[in-house]
Amino acid sequence: MTQTxxxxxxxxxxxxxxxxxxxxxxAPADVLVTARRPERAAELHRRYGVxxxxxxxxxxxxxxxxxxxxxxxMGALLDELAPHVPADRLVVSxxxxxxxxxxxxxLAPGTPVVRVMTNTxxxxxxxxxxxxxxxxxxxxxxxRTEEIFRHVGRTVRVPESQQDAATALSGSGPxxxxxLVEAMTDAGILxxxxxxxxxxxxxxxxxxxxxxxxxxxxxxxxxxxxxTSPAGTTIAAIRELENHGVRAAFxxxxxxxxxxxxxxxxxx
Ligand SMILES: NC(=O)C1=CN([C@@H]2O[C@H](COP(=O)(O)OP(=O)(O)OC[C@H]3O[C@@H](n4cnc5c(N)ncnc54)[C@H](OP(=O)(O)O)[C@@H]3O)[C@@H](O)[C@H]2O)C=CC1
Ligand SMILES: O=C(O)[C@@H]1CCC=N1
Numbered sequence: 001m002t003q004t005x006x007x008x009x010x011x012x013x014x015x016x017x018x019x020x021x022x023x024x025x026x027a028p029a030d031v032l033v034t035a036r037r038p039e040r041a042a043e044l045h046r047r048y049g050v051x052x053x054x055x056x057x058x059x060x061x062x063x064x065x066x067x068x069x070x071x072x073x074m075g076a077l078l079d080e081l082a083p084h085v086p087a088d089r090l091v092v093s094x095x096x097x098x099x100x101x102x103x104x105x106x107l108a109p110g111t112p113v114v115r116v117m118t119n120t121x122x123x124x125x126x127x128x129x130x131x132x133x134x135x136x137x138x139x140x141x142x143x144r145t146e147e148i149f150r151h152v153g154r155t156v157r158v159p160e161s162q163q164d165a166a167t168a169l170s171g172s173g174p175x176x177x178x179x180l181v182e183a184m185t186d187a188g189i190l191x192x193x194x195x196x197x198x199x200x201x202x203x204x205x206x207x208x209x210x211x212x213x214x215x216x217x218x219x220x221x222x223x224x225x226x227x228t229s230p231a232g233t234t235i236a237a238i239r240e241l242e243n244h245g246v247r248a249a250f251x252x253x254x255x256x257x258x259x260x261x262x263x264x265x266x267x268x
Contacts (some may be wrong), residue, residue, distance in 0.1 A: 005148065006062035008033035008055055008077065010044055013094055016122040017066060020152035023125075032058050059084035064144060068094045071264045074207040085112045085125055090141050092148075094118060096167050097264025100134025114145045115163055117171045118153070126191045127153030128170040130162035167256035173239030175198060176253070181206060 005021060007014040010033040021031055027048040035041040043053035059065060059081050069077050074095055085091065088110040093100070093115050107113070113134035118127045129149035133142055146155045159168055181202050188198025212223055217261040228234040241247075 003063040003144075004030045004032065005064045005066065006053075006058035006064045007037060007068060008058055009041075009067060009073065010035055010082070011068060013118060013122060014066070014068035015044065016046070016120075016127075016152060017068070017148065018050060019162050020049055020122070020125065021148065022050075022082060024055075024151035025221075029248075032062055036223060037213065044266045054185045055080050056084045059089070060086075064087070064090045066092045066148070071095045071097050074098055078103070078195050082106045082108075084109060090137075090144060092116055092145050095264075096171060097164065098263045099163075099265055100132070100137075102265070104134055104136065109226065112141045114141055115160060116145060116149060117120065117163060117167045118149060119170050121173050125152050129155045129171075130163065130166040130170060131155055131157050132163055133157075134160070139264065155196070164258045164261040165254075167261040168254045171261075172257050175248075183240060 005026065007018050008016060009132060014033070018031055018033060029051075031048070031050045033041070033044045033048075033050050033052050034046060035052060044050060045052050053061070055077065063268050065081075065085065067074065073220070074093075085106050085107055087110045089111065091103060091107060091111060091113045093103060093113065094117070096117065098113050098115075103113045104111065114137045115132045115134065118129040121127050122129075127149065129152070130264065131142060131145055131149070142157065146157075149155045155201060181199075184202045185195065185198045189195055209223070211218060212218070218224065228238065
């Protein structure tokens with residue numbers, strides 16, 4: 001990796017990407033960051049030794065620009081950035097909802113744009129990053145993007161038409177698991193366990209179940225069946241989950257997340 005990468009709007013996701021790039025061997029001199037607040041810029045410089053520059057300087061200096069501001073801040077960023085981005089730069093957007101066409105309309109004709117939906121496990125190198133090409137992005141641009149995001153987890157390519165669904169599933173996905181852990185810990189307390197014990201039991205069960213899902217190659221139904229003994233405890237719980245419509249709640253919830261991602265496309 002010898003190309004310069006700039007992370008514009010280095011908040012939670014942007015900082016995790018900077019950290020991943022450096023751990024993968026990219027020299028701090030080849031990584032630029034931008035921030036809205038001077039104290040945030042200083043913090044990133046202190047932590048990682050990377051140079052904090054203006055958005056305009058980043059646009060002029062970096063081969064790849066990764067935009068990690070919130071969707072609602074993307075309009076202001078593009079107004080500032082667009083006049084300074086040469087058409088041979090690769091622009092990677094990490095924002096939920098915003099289509100590549102929106103960037104293409106604001107950048108010089110022919111500028112390659114790639115859209116990525118990652119997730120917060122990027123902080124522990126276990127991200128799921130979902131990648132789509134815009135109209136002018138070639139195989140080489142997709143590979144460059146994959147190379148960056150592979151340092152912090154897995155990558156998968158999908159057509160851009162599937163990005164709002166991917167945002168609902170893996171972009172927001174970690175939040176659903178945290179909610180589940182929270183609810184199950186409360187249940188443990190209801191059953192008389194100390195909070196710390198309940199938390200540890202659920203977290204380790206979640207880790208064990210996740211590793212089995214990833215490594216066994218078995219369908220989740222098979223894995224669940226192996227836990228569910230005839231007339232046993234698990235089926236008693238599953239009856240209640242079905243009675244309370246948990247499966248239907250997930251279908252409705254992910255539809256709502258997908259719809260919100262679509263709405264963000266028009267919200268800047
Ligand atoms: N959080 C998540 O789980 C996921 C988020 N995403 C997407 O990633 C993006 C970033 O999310 P996240 O990291 O959580 O958000 P953060 O708010 O942590 O990071 C965004 C950063 O951009 C800065 N910023 C805003 N405008 C500008 C500007 N014009 N120039 C320079 N910096 C600017 C903000 O500054 P300030 O600190 O002053 O606000 C902030 O530090 C979003 O688009 C989101 O849709 C994608 C997948 C998962
Ligand atoms: O909630 C959000 O809008 C962002 C995008 C995916 C996860 N967090």
